[in-house]
Amino acid sequence: MDVRLITTAGIEQRTVEELPTLLARDDVLVWVDIPSCDAQAAQVLSEVFGLHPLALRDCVERNRVPKVHAYPNHVLVVLHAPEKGQRGHVHYIELNQIIGRNYLVTVHGPINPAVDPAAALRETNAVLERMHAGRLRPATPFELSYAIVSALARNQEAYVETATSDVWRLEQRVTGGDVGDPEQFLTELFQARHGLLAVRTMSALSGAIYGRMTTLLTNMPPEGQRLAADLAEQFDRVRSVADSEREYLQGVIEFYQTIVTVRAALVGQAQNEEVQRLTEASYAQNEEIKKISGWAAILFAPTLVAAVYGMNFEYMPELHWRGAYPAALVLMVMSSLGLYWTFKRRGWL
Incomplete structure (x- = not known):
């Protein structure tokens, strides 16, 4: 568990024992990053932050869909980022955020053992690097959360870009008549489609969450509502790009299916x-x-x-x-x- 104190002067590393004192201050921003919510972390969230039992359960257990819940003293946001696995599988990397009055807690949800643990810390480490370099100095929990979620949206977009390069490569093989083993080629086509569909689902649900936050959190400051609306727009853009590439890939699949059908008809005609x-x-x-x-x-x-x-x-x-x-x-x-x-x-x- 990393406890960081963010002030106008910079970012400082603190201890867990200092948390009650830090949370009582109004002139600082506290960022607690929890790579894995073990028993000690769950105790700190419950006793120090007064986390709602349902919110604590969401931090400990795996959540299969993004969600947002507003509690009296904090807001829980659950998001997912994509990570490419073996044989076209897409791992859902969970990131939970607890946004309070003067603090942000980021909890990295349980991940598949096949996934590199560094993948779960990708967004938070990127934001931390920017802060150490002096390129980012958030003043509120919403600004810090915005920076982290923007990094997550960029990673979703990068995944779509990688999938797009695969789609183009597959299209060139179809038009060039160099598909190799038809069964293996069909597997590659549907693996690419699965990846685009997975990211499309993540971005669509994430965008819906931030769109809901702008109306759900009536006590959110105007700056926070603006940032939430911008995040909803970012996720909507990722969804739109993923949809476009998925439709493009569907055209490639249909073109290949047409070629296979025509070849089968010609073979049948020759046999007849x-x-x-x-x-x-x-x-x-x-x-x-x-x-x-x-x-x-x-x-x-x-x-x-x-x-x-x-x-x-x-x-x-x-x-x-x-x-x-x-x-x-x-x-x-x-x-x-x-x-x-x-x-x-x-x-x-």
């Missing part, structure tokens, strides 16, 4: 043509087989007659008939003509 060609070849082959079979049957009839009369058995009365030979020839010709006529009618010849 091949099947048709094979069918025609099979039909032609069947026709030839029928012709061969027909002629074989026609030639088989006289062969059968000749085979019978070529047996030369002793008891064959036809051998002694004067017209046996012409009759055999006529039988051969008639059987062949009969088969030829039959096959011709059936279209075999």
Whole structure:
């Protein structure tokens, strides 16, 4: 837990034991930064700051959506910043703020073990660096909160910019016909879409919170209302940019889907043509087989007659008939003509 005293002269590091004395003063601004709300930090928030039990619970537990709650002596604001994880996953880095009369408490919510702890301190460290460099000297808790939340909004916008470069790269691969593995490419497309959608959700909910603060906190000074309205506009701009890039990416996805559909149709057409060609070849082959079979049957009839009369058995009365030979020839010709006529009618010849 870092206790910082902010005055017109600069910023000083103080101890937790000095907090009651510092909070009683009206001429200073106290900033308490809590990287992780453990049991000791929860005790300080409860006993020293008099934090409402519900607000204390929100600081200890993880909040999945941004929120704002106004209590008699303080206001709780819960926000999220994006952090890119493995395989396109987007981690929600939680930042809780407790805004009081002359103090600001920033509590960094529980984070996934896979996330670098430094990512949770990104916005507060950036503001602290500006203050040490003399580029920022907030006089009220609202001004300090504004600086921190503005840094968070810039990080959301930077995430959208990174996602935009991925979208452009994906579009170039589609238009260039170099998508590689289609399944992997589709995964990359939907990972980029997921990232834009996650940041869009964060910025939209954050903007709604600060838009609500301008009307919810009736005792907020005019300067605080102006800063809250400006933050609402910043988040609205991030949401608008994320929406635009998401629509652009959707166009890339639809274009790729069209290409895949057309290619599938062409492949199907080629397969149909091949099947048709094979069918025609099979039909032609069947026709030839029928012709061969027909002629074989026609030639088989006289062969059968000749085979019978070529047996030369002793008891064959036809051998002694004067017209046996012409009759055999006529039988051969008639059987062949009969088969030829039959096959011709059936279209075999």
